[in-house]
Amino acid sequence: MATLQREREEEEEEIKEKIKEKEKDIAELEAEAEKLVEAITEETEKIKEKVKIKKQSKVKSAQVVQKPITKPKKIITKEKARIKEITEEDIIKNLIQTYKWAYKENLYPWMYFIPEKKKDKDSWEEEVDSWASEWSNFLFDWCKEFLQHIVDKFDLHTKRPFNALEDREKSLEIIMDYLAKDSKLAKWLNDEKTRLRVYWQSLEKWGDILYDWAFLVGEERLTLLDLREMGADISKGFESLPAKDLRDIIEILVENKRASWIDKRSFKFNFDI
Known part of the structure; x- marks a missing residue:
């Protein structure tokens, strides 16, 4: 009977020891769990702080007032102020460099009248065509140099060197008509063919x-x-x-x-x- 009692007591002691070991294991697990929770909490706080900083940064960026873009200050200097004033004499000199006969009716009289008719019609037409071509080129450059967009036939009557032409009205009509053959260069503005628009610049x-x-x-x-x-x-x-x-x-x-x-x-x- 005493032996049985002792065995029971030993079993109870053994069970108690096992329970203590289990409790110890549980305590260790709980301690580790607490540490893990603390670590997770700490990491979560760090993440929250980073998110907060980013949000604040975005808010500040949104609150920044953009400086208005201003147009550059206009600095306009007229060409007349930048470039030496060009006189009529300067323009004439420039034209003479290309057209040696211009303004020199005494030296080149044949350039100031329409070529006379010849028996050889083809030869005569070639001469007239060559004469009209040279004068139309001069008229084009004359308009460009004097900044003339529209020329009036009757106004040209009084301008040098056109006023030196023989039979001015007919001569000018031939010259202006020749230039108007190319619509990119010139065109008549009226049916009477007295006013010509010259496109010295397109x-x-x-x-x-x-x-x-x-x-x-x-x-x-x-x-x-x-x-x-x-x-x-x-x-x-x-x-x-x-x-x-x-x-x-x-x-x-x-x-x-x-x-x-x-x-x-x-x-x-x-x-x-």
């Missing part, structure tokens, strides 16, 4: 000049009236362009997607920047 080229000037000085919107008033600043001869040509120049820019009409009188440039 409308496409004028469009390029206007576009480049506007980009350089920072002009974005203009009216047709502005073009007239600012013409001398844009380029020599621009201020005297016919009104119809100004509109045609803008139309060319619009077709090339370089400008857009705002209304019938104003437009804006489309700068690719």
